[in-house]
Amino acid sequence: MSDSIIQLRGIAKVYRVGVETIHALRGVDLDIGRNEMVAIMGSSGSGKSTLMNMLGCLDRPTSGEYMLGGRLVSAMKTDELALIRNEEIGFVFQSFELLARQSALENVELPLMYSSTAGGFRARRERALSALQRVGLGNRVDHRPNQLSGGQKQRVAIARAILNNPKILMADEPTGNLDSATTAEILALFTRIYREGQTIIIVTHENDVAAHCQRVVRLRDGRILSDLSAEEDFEVSPYVEEARATQRRRAAAEEATEATT
């Protein structure tokens, strides 16, 4: 797997809570290639949150190595990790995490506030605008979060995540707060961004969400239980056909809308 963007080797994470020692991860080896769309699944306590924090450079392993894009991030200092998060990783959260008093555009611009390489005022603005246009919200730039629907809020969050063209887009239960129609809409958006070349990791416990991914990684007790394609995964495979069908319908509908506008 020479084209791997992510290489985990023997990643372990140990927490100490009082006198108790919790082994959240017990030696995880994982490779994720460029432009993959991977679902990470597992019940609560399986270590999937810890793995996500690790992959997202929010946390450092107790032991093991993590290479991201050829750089050993497991050995980096806190401030270096902040820089990696700023430039290489985009986060999408279950509850959107938008700043209530800021417009959609300002929310999308947020990561640029902490970047010294984002260019001048105009360049920053244009970058945020094009990210909003990529998620189909070019006409909502001045709206505040409370003027947007749940799906639109998550689109703003996705625009913020892809603003810096990150190496990985990390989504933690991105549809957990959305109804089924909006879920389909957001998953279609993820699929489109994936087709544009983005590497995406979605943490979820819902099989129908995982069915939109190409690959499903299951965790149990801090270890990888299975690492299969969506079709091979016993629990996810029943949903794959439906997911593909939905995506085709969406794509067709979007093409129709684009044609009319």
Next chain:
Amino acid sequence: MTNAKAPSRKGAKGEGRGLTIFFFLKAIGMALSQIWANKTRSFLTALGIIVGVASVTAVIAALTGLKAKVLSEFESVGAARLYVFPNRPDNVPRAKFPWEKCRLKVSEAQAIMDQCPSIKGISPIVDLPMSVESDTELIDGMTVNGIWPAWHDAVGRKVMRGRPFSQIDIDTARQVALVNEAAVTELKIDADGNGGLGEHILLGGRRFLVIGVVETTQARMLGMNSSEAEIFIPFSVAEKLLDGWYFMQFAAIATSPETAEEAKAEVEYVMRRQRGLQPDDPDTFRVAALDQYINQFKSLASGVTAIAGGIVGISLLVGGIGIMNIMLVSVSERTREIGLRKAVGATSAAILLQFLLEAVTLTVLGGIAGLVIGKLMAVSLTFIPGANLEQADVPAWAVILSIVFSAGVGVAFGMFPAYKASRLDPIEALRHE
């Protein structure tokens, strides 16, 4: 393909990372929107700063006005003035320097005039308590001063109407007198409307002709003479009226304010020589420049400023505690936001700076509001009649100092909450609530 970018470019991007002007603009913008979103809370929090800065600004403005008024009246003429007093030295045997040896003599004034090149004029001044009588009034114990004509120059009080004493008045000891406006009023000698000129008054039973009216200056305000009414007679006349011990002082003026120091040294030298004092003998007199009075006033003013500074220090402390409290509330309310900011790449330093900037923005706005209120108070002070505060104004240094202090309070009291915010773990912070 959006991901098709060379890793080397990313590597180069990491070099020389620092916070940009955009960070500061955004941070201040967000601070302002935060303050605006919590208007009432922000106002109440900043109230301590506002009141502190406003009160100290008003006090400084009042002092500045008073100082400007007093000093302008003094320094226009006063800096060149000297006074000579008799002074019995401390810590020496009483027998060696009895009062008789310390008393000033007219011959000494003459010697100073003749021998000190930096002295333009000198006048002995002697105070005589006397009963003063006009046609209608009798006032007991009024102060009558014996002076030389140079007195007008020496103390800077001109003759407004009539004429000063002439050398003939002195030489022939003519019974003529100068009065001030208060004396004219008290003695009711302005019956014919010529302001007292040409009237006769009785001093200790002797008839004196009023030949002039002397101006009253603000300098008296500093307590050189507490009586309102004043009467002056030629020194030679006063000398004749005196019996026994009397208290004399000299008023002198140097050729210019620049030579005042020299003049003082010359007077001391001449006085010591006149008195035949040995090199190790102490002075039996004292030469005081008017500078001393100015310095006294200045030290008084700076004392009051220091007290005002202490008061403002306390109110800034109280205000600062309020700021700290509200910033702690803000940090805990915005834990998730802090987590998000860290997740999208904010370093601990960036978060620290951002919350510090928010505290500083709040305190500086409070300081500016306080300055505006203080300025309004200063303006209203100038309308108080008789308070001598017409020149009350907020000096530039007070404006700068207020802003700097307000910002300092923001930094000092915002530091702990900002540090707390910067230490938050992004994972924990995003899980908050």
